Amino acid sequence: MKKMIVSTERVLELIAAYGAEPGAWPEDERAAAMELVATSPDLFEAALEDARALDQMLQNEQVPEPGPELSDAILAAGPAPKSASGGVLSGLSALIFPQGVRWPAGAALASLMMGLVGGYSYASTGVSYDETDLAYYAGFDVELEEDWLGVE
Numbered sequence: 001m002k003k004m005i006v007s008t009e010r011v012l013e014l015i016a017a018y019g020a021e022p023g024a025w026p027e028d029e030r031a032a033a034m035e036l037v038a039t040s041p042d043l044f045e046a047a048l049e050d051a052r053a054l055d056q057m058l059q060n061e062q063v064p065e066p067g068p069e070l071s072d073a074i075l076a077a078g079p080a081p082k083s084a085s086g087g088v089l090s091g092l093s094a095l096i097f098p099q100g101v102r103w104p105a106g107a108a109l110a111s112l113m114m115g116l117v118g119g120y121s122y123a124s125t126g127v128s129y130d131e132t133d134l135a136y137y138a139g140f141d142v143e144l145e146e147d148w149l150g151v152e
Contacts, residue, residue, distance in 0.1 A: 006032040020051035
């Protein structure tokens with residue numbers, strides 16, 4: 001592992017930004033900075049004292065509880081909820097696609113429903129497969145032998 005070298009200016013920046021506690025300094029620079037502070041404590045004594053005083057002052061500071069006015073202001077600044085306007089189509093869409101119309105399972109459900117409705121409507125007509133095949137072949141002008149179809 002490569003040993004990191006930290007300058008005196010960088011250690012002073014770390015103390016000013018993160019405080020006097022080395023545990024708050026960035027992990028990749030911490031060991032090198034602590035080594036430099038240990039070898040030259042006089043260079044950093046004033047900065048460490050100032051940072052400790054600031055840390056202590058921040059720990060003793062009482063943060064006031066936010067009032068209801070702040071909550072109201074935050075909620076008022078947020079986006080407005082979608083309007084519930086719409087008709088039967090939007091209600092049906094919300095029922096079929098509960099996660100939104102772009103939901104992939106909604107497309108699968110729509111395909112399944114179309115297949116079921118188409119299959120049921122075909123089966124309920126009473127048309128046999130032979131009659132359907134004959135209608136298909138007649139519509140596309142396909143000439144087939146009678147023996148192949150099995151129709152007399």
